[in-house]
Amino acid sequence: MSSSTTARTPAVRAAKARWARRRRRLIGYGLWDPFMPAEPVRAHLAALAEIGMPRKGVEEALGFSRDALRHVTSGTYGYGRGEKITRELGEAVLGFWPKLADFPDSASVSPLGTLRRVEALAVVGWSRAQVAARLGRSYVSFKNSLKRERISAALAKAVASAYDELWNQRPxxxxxxxxxxxxxxRQAQADGFYGPLAWDDEDIDNPDALPQDDAEAPAPTQGENVADRYLLGESVVLDAAARRAxxxxxxEWTDLSVEQVADRLEMTEAAVSRAWERAKARARVEGCRAPWRRVYVSQRDLVGEEAADAA
Structure with missing residues (x-):
């Protein structure tokens, strides 16, 4: 269908008639002001370009036609840059600030949000090598990318996707x-990294955002029989003595493996094994009956204990 035919369709004629009526009404009220200065819009587009969002990306994100903003940034058909822009387009541009998903994959963006996500995953226990493997990249390539002043939006989006999947998953x-x-x-704690709960999804890419680190660490639960209450399923915070009990x-009294005990108490397997061996050694020194595993455990655990006793 030709453009001239399209222009004569009933829908197009009705739309033009509505626009004409609105124009006449606003003119009659003295409110007809369809244009606004282009300079603020041009400055905003320049600020967007500095963070990696090109003009074409803005047009696509806002649903504009191709080159709808070209006359503002570079001019069209041999004319210089326009000094006016329709108010509808201008206000839409001034109200737009992109999220990571708005950037074209080919755009070059700040790595700050990506670094924050990688560091937050380290607090959970995910290393950079493991994140790189999930992205299908080599560790060296991934590590070097994070050191650059700009990274591709495609990489930033891939890390964000991995972060959304892993932020609440234990490795x-x-x-x-x-x-x-x-x-x-432990290394993430030593480096002062902030975990996922310190960042809002809307702010993690914002260079001006600050982590929310004002939450107080949970204090050990007060009262008697804290270890017993924990074992019965009460939500309590164990101090060192209660954790040891x-x-x-x-x-001694369950068939949980060393790994399962470590997972339940949020300890390492090595720490659980050391605490168990110290308890047995202390009992022998004091002339008491040494604790022993009364319930069936896997052959692997038995072999591990025999090796420890032999040592």
Missing amino acids: EDHGIPVWNADRVR ALLHLM
């Missing part, structure tokens, strides 16, 4: 050794 539940995840968590009960 141990995905086949990562406990010692590995615990080492990553709970550990000894779980190791």
